[in-house]
Amino acid sequence: MSYALGLYRLQQVDSRIDQVNTRLDAIRTVLENDSSTRAARATLEQAEKSLREAEKNLRTSEAASQAQRIKLEQTEASLYGGRVQNPKELQDLQNELAALKRHLATLEDSQLESMLTLETAREEHKAALTNLSQVEGQFISQNASLKSEQDTLQNNLENLKAERTATHSTIQQALLEKYETLRLKRRGLAVTTVSDQACDACGAGLTPAQAQSARISTQLVECPSCGRILFSN
Incomplete structure (x- = not known):
């Protein structure tokens, strides 16, 4: 030879x-660093953050509206309770009541907006969960074929190393x-x-x-x- x-x-x-x-x-590289799964998880994390913020904002809006209603009720009680007789004081209470009602309307609009934002955040969170589940399912399916290929290649590699040793010894x-x-x-x-x-x-x-x-x-x-x-x- x-x-x-x-x-x-x-x-x-x-x-x-x-x-x-x-x-x-x-x-x-694929098994240890799947970009699709990472992206889906990042999307879910952002959706969870947005959902928490939306829930917090709604609670804040609800509390503000409730506090305003209490003020409104107290002012109405003072105005219509009969304890205030002075015309100027009655006029001041009427003006205050009108201002409270206007501000309550603004707060209720803000609360409605917060509710709509929360609904959107919940839908996006649900979609992100579904997407992650689908991506992970696809990844598991792909991994099955990749794992099988990996096992086959490892066996081939061992055989090739044995063949290399035999060939190497003749040179x-x-x-x-x-x-x-x-x-x-x-x-x-x-x-x-x-x-x-x-x-x-x-x-x-x-x-x-x-x-x-x-x-x-x-x-x-x-x-x-x-x-x-x-x-x-």
């Missing part, structure tokens, strides 16, 4: 390992060191194939002699452009 063939087989295994690890990383240490150095320099691809007298990795053309050497030589032949080890059947 030529040196290039052994390294090419190792490269094939390493490339598959890289692909599996990339997919496993992507799955872990000389000096060649392995060269291979690993190239892997680091060339984004994981140290060995590439040749097609139509060109390097499949970078596309650089080869002379007929270089292409022939890559095909029949027992020694390593490197691409004159990218420096990767060339393998040709």
Whole structure:
């Protein structure tokens, strides 16, 4: 077996390992950091905050209206109770009563607005709860398929590691060191194939002699452009 063939087989295994690890990383990212669920929870939290504020505002409006009604009742009692006989005082009470009624109308309008706001907040809160439930349900369903894929990929990875160990043991240490150095320099691809007298990795053309050497030589032949080890059947 030529040196290039052994390294090419190792490269094939390493490339598959890289692909599996990339997919496993992507799955872990999805499982650990689902943006849809986070967004749905954030929406619910905001809806809960708005609901609490709306409830508080309504309680405040109700209390203000109730306090105003008490003042109104007290003024009416003073006006119509017969205890006040002085015309000026009676006129003052009538003016005060009219002002209290106007302010009560304003407070009741505000209370009605608070009630409508609360109703809207409750609807939005209910919608946010429903949305979160749906998103979490979808996420659980998606997770089931992703978890299954993750388990399959983990098994594949173990098999590939065993295959790599077996292939690795057949290659000389000096060649392995060269291979690993190239892997680091060339984004994981140290060995590439040749097609139509060109390097499949970078596309650089080869002379007929270089292409022939890559095909029949027992020694390593490197691409004159990218420096990767060339393998040709």
